[in-house]
Amino acid sequence: MKRIAILGSTGSIGCKALQVIEAGGERYKVVALAAGRNIDLLAKQIDEFRPLGAALLEQEDAKTLRNRLNERCETQVFYGTEGFCHLVTLPEVDTVISAMSGAAGLVPTYQAIKAGKEIALANKETLVIAGSVIMAEAKKQELAILPIDSEHSAILQSLQGHHKEDVRQVILTASGGPLRESSQGEMEKVTPEQALRHPNWNMGTKITIDSATLMNKGLEAIEAKWLFDLNIDQISILIHPQSIVHSMVEYKDGSIIAQLGIPDMATPISYALSYPRHLESMLPRLRLEEIGTLSFTRPDMKKFKCLDLALKAAQIGESMPAVLSGANEVAVELFLKGKILFTDIAELVEKTMDAHRPYPLNTIEEAMGADSWSRIKARELAGEFTVRRS
Numbered sequence: 001m002k003r004i005a006i007l008g009s010t011g012s013i014g015c016k017a018l019q020v021i022e023a024g025g026e027r028y029k030v031v032a033l034a035a036g037r038n039i040d041l042l043a044k045q046i047d048e049f050r051p052l053g054a055a056l057l058e059q060e061d062a063k064t065l066r067n068r069l070n071e072r073c074e075t076q077v078f079y080g081t082e083g084f085c086h087l088v089t090l091p092e093v094d095t096v097i098s099a100m101s102g103a104a105g106l107v108p109t110y111q112a113i114k115a116g117k118e119i120a121l122a123n124k125e126t127l128v129i130a131g132s133v134i135m136a137e138a139k140k141q142e143l144a145i146l147p148i149d150s151e152h153s154a155i156l157q158s159l160q161g162h163h164k165e166d167v168r169q170v171i172l173t174a175s176g177g178p179l180r181e182s183s184q185g186e187m188e189k190v191t192p193e194q195a196l197r198h199p200n201w202n203m204g205t206k207i208t209i210d211s212a213t214l215m216n217k218g219l220e221a222i223e224a225k226w227l228f229d230l231n232i233d234q235i236s237i238l239i240h241p242q243s244i245v246h247s248m249v250e251y252k253d254g255s256i257i258a259q260l261g262i263p264d265m266a267t268p269i270s271y272a273l274s275y276p277r278h279l280e281s282m283l284p285r286l287r288l289e290e291i292g293t294l295s296f297t298r299p300d301m302k303k304f305k306c307l308d309l310a311l312k313a314a315q316i317g318e319s320m321p322a323v324l325s326g327a328n329e330v331a332v333e334l335f336l337k338g339k340i341l342f343t344d345i346a347e348l349v350e351k352t353m354d355a356h357r358p359y360p361l362n363t364i365e366e367a368m369g370a371d372s373w374s375r376i377k378a379r380e381l382a383g384e385f386t387v388r389r390s
């Protein structure tokens with residue numbers, strides 16, 4: 001039996017992971033659940049899964065949660081980053097599903113690796129901000145970091161039974177998001193509601209906006225670089241609107257190995273938990289005859305400037321990807337609040353990157369320092385955009 005802690009249990013990946021775990025019966029056991037602010041849903045999950053411990057971000061919320069739980073419920077409630085770290089390092093935990101969005105999941109994930117826990121990683125920022133530190137620690141602990149992202153799961157699957165030195169390139173597929181067909185002029189007028197309407201995937205708000213700007217694909221390229229020890233030049237991106245081919249690996253002899261499946265996160269979650277096995281799934285089967293056509297095109301880097309910026313940040317390396325990620329989080333938040341335009345997201349990220357002098361990241365503190373520098377700088381620079389808008 002695999003004993004699991006989930007960071008971000010009330011988010012879209014967390015909820016899906018709980019479904020996969022439940023369907024897995026005796027194979028899995030939930031021992032800890034951590035969430036940001038969703039007290040109601042976490043209380044429900046505790047009732048159902050009876051974990052040893054649970055945590056929320058704020059102390060007040062943790063108190064409210066404890067009062068709400070049944071007196072006989074033995075789940076201990078913690079709060080804050082410290083609470084998250086405590087839960088993921090419990091001796092009863094074998095695997096940590098890291099699915100808290102944004103930078104919040106970084107420190108607990110790092111602590112879990114240091115404690116020798118296997119990681120099923122859905123949080124992109126962990127590797128984008130601190131890839132060098134995280135991978136060095138995972139190597140030291142001889143730990144697997146198993147991706148919960150359809151693309152990286154596809155790459156991992158396409159690498160099985162092959163030789164790493166035979167890889168020519170990795171091809172990441174992207175649906176193209178809701179603005180795939182929009183013109184540059186239309187992009188300026190995009191509202192948060194329009195950008196949140198993703199055609200194929202049901203996800204949290206931050207990642208859905210990142211999918212509309214294609215920043216998500218850029219972050220995934222950086223993530224793939226770390227996970228599979230690739231050069232950023234070995235990663236190429238194709239727009240594939242059907243979201244059936246989740247990514248591919250091209251070998252030196254010209255063979256391309258791909259993984260196909262219906263677009264549902266249950267597959268990468270299940271594979272990460274049962275790796276290297278492919279176990280029975282609750283999903284309907286993929287009927288290729290119903291899909292009919294699979295198409296691929298190159299992304300327009302001018303229109304999707306965020307993707308271009310992310311690849312540039314990866315080329316520069318050191319602290320630049322952390323700065324890209326921090327500035328992007330700020331920009332997405334400002335866009336969702338109606339403070340900047342959709343096209344300003346890339347502008348703000350670019351300005352923040354221009355203002356940054358990159359340095360190597362050797363510790364988790366340095367990585368977090370780059371992230372917070374970037375947030376402060378981006379907020380400062382955002383002033384110009386807000387003025388221009390009003």
Ligand code: MG
Pocket residue numbers: 149150151220
């Ligand atoms: Mg993905």
